[in-house]
Amino acid sequence: MKNRKGVSEIVGYVLLISIVIVISIFVYQWLKSYVPQQQVSCPDGVSVAVTNFVYDCAKDTLNFTLSNTGTFSIAGYFIHASNNSNDQIAATDLTPYYIKNSQASIGNLGGVIFTCTGQCKNLNVISPGNEINLASNGFNLSVSPSIPSSPTNHIQWIEIIPLRYVEYNNRGTFASCTNSKIRVPIQCS
Numbered sequence: 617m618k619n620r621k622g623v624s625e626i627v628g629y630v631l632l633i634s635i636v637i638v639i640s641i642f643v644y645q646w647l648k649s650y651v652p653q654q655q656v657s658c659p660d661g662v663s664v665a666v667t668n669f670v671y672d673c674a675k676d677t678l679n680f681t682l683s684n685t686g687t688f689s690i691a692g693y694f695i696h697a698s699n700n701s702n703d704q705i706a707a708t709d710l711t712p713y714y715i716k717n718s719q720a721s722i723g724n725l726g727g728v729i730f731t732c733t734g735q736c737k738n739l740n741v742i743s744p745g746n747e748i749n750l751a752s753n754g755f756n757l758s759v760s761p762s763i764p765s766s767p768t769n770h771i772q773w774i775e776i777i778p779l780r781y782v783e784y785n786n787r788g789t790f791a792s793c794t795n796s797k798i799r800v801p802i803q804c805s
Contacts, residue, residue, distance in 0.1 A: 656784045658793035661687035664778050666800045667747065673770050673804035676758040678710070680800075682776070683747040689740035691790060692720065692729035694777040695755075699770060701801075706775035715754035725790055727779050728753075739781035739788070773801045 663686030670679045684690055696706035711726050723729040730741045730748065742748060757771070777797040779790050 656782060656789060656791045658778070658780045658782075658791050658796065659688055660795070662690060662778050662780060662793045662796045663687075664690065664693065664776060664796065664798060666774075666776065666798070669800070669802065670805050671771065671802050676756070678755045678757060678771065678774075678802070679751065680753050681747055681749050682742075682753055684742045684744050686778075686796070687744055688780065689738075689743045690730075690778045690793075691739045691741065691781040692723060692727050692779040694727045694779065694792065696775045697771045697773070697802075698775075699772055701772040703772075706773065706799075710755050710757070710774070713755045713757050715756055717752055717754070719748065719752040723779075723790065725779075727790070727792075729779070729790075770804060771802045773799055775799050 663684075665683045665685045666680050667683045668681040671677075682693065695710045697708045697710050698706040699708075709726060711722055711728060714720075714722060714728055716722075718731065720728050720730045729739070732739070732741050775797055778793040780793060781788060782791045784791075
C-alpha cells in the first residue's frame, strides 16, 4: 500500500508541472501578440548635412541650409543645441523657436516637418540632392529661457536628426533616423 501512495504523489507532481508548463505556453503566446514584431526605423541610406549657417549672436538668431545627402527622401528633422562644447548630448530642443514659414511647420512630435508645395506622393518631400535654404530654417533664440544670451554662453553646437514618413501597421507615422544624426559646431558670424 505505501508504494502506491508514493507513485500517486509523483504522478500528481508530474501532472501539476505539466499543467503549469502548458498554461505558461498559452500565456507566453498571448503576451507575445502585444509586443510589436518590427520596429519603426529609417533605412540606412538616410543622410543630411548642414552646408551653410549664420548664427547672429547679437540678435540671437540661427539660420542654416540643410542638404539631403542620402539616397532617400526625408520629411523633416529634430534639432537640439548645447551651449557647452564638452556636452555629449544636446539637451535643448530648438523646435519651439522655429520661425514659421510656408515651407515647414512644427509636427506633433516636436520636429520641423516640411510641407508639400505641389503634387506629393507622400510626406517625404525633400528628395536626395535637394536642400532647404537659410530662410526656411530660421530660429529666434532670443525668446529662449534655456539658452541664456550672454557673450560666454552662446550655442556651441547643434544636433540634427532627420525624420522620415513611413508606413507601419497600415498606418503612417514618422520615424526618427537616429543612426543618421549629425553634430555641427556653431560659431558666431
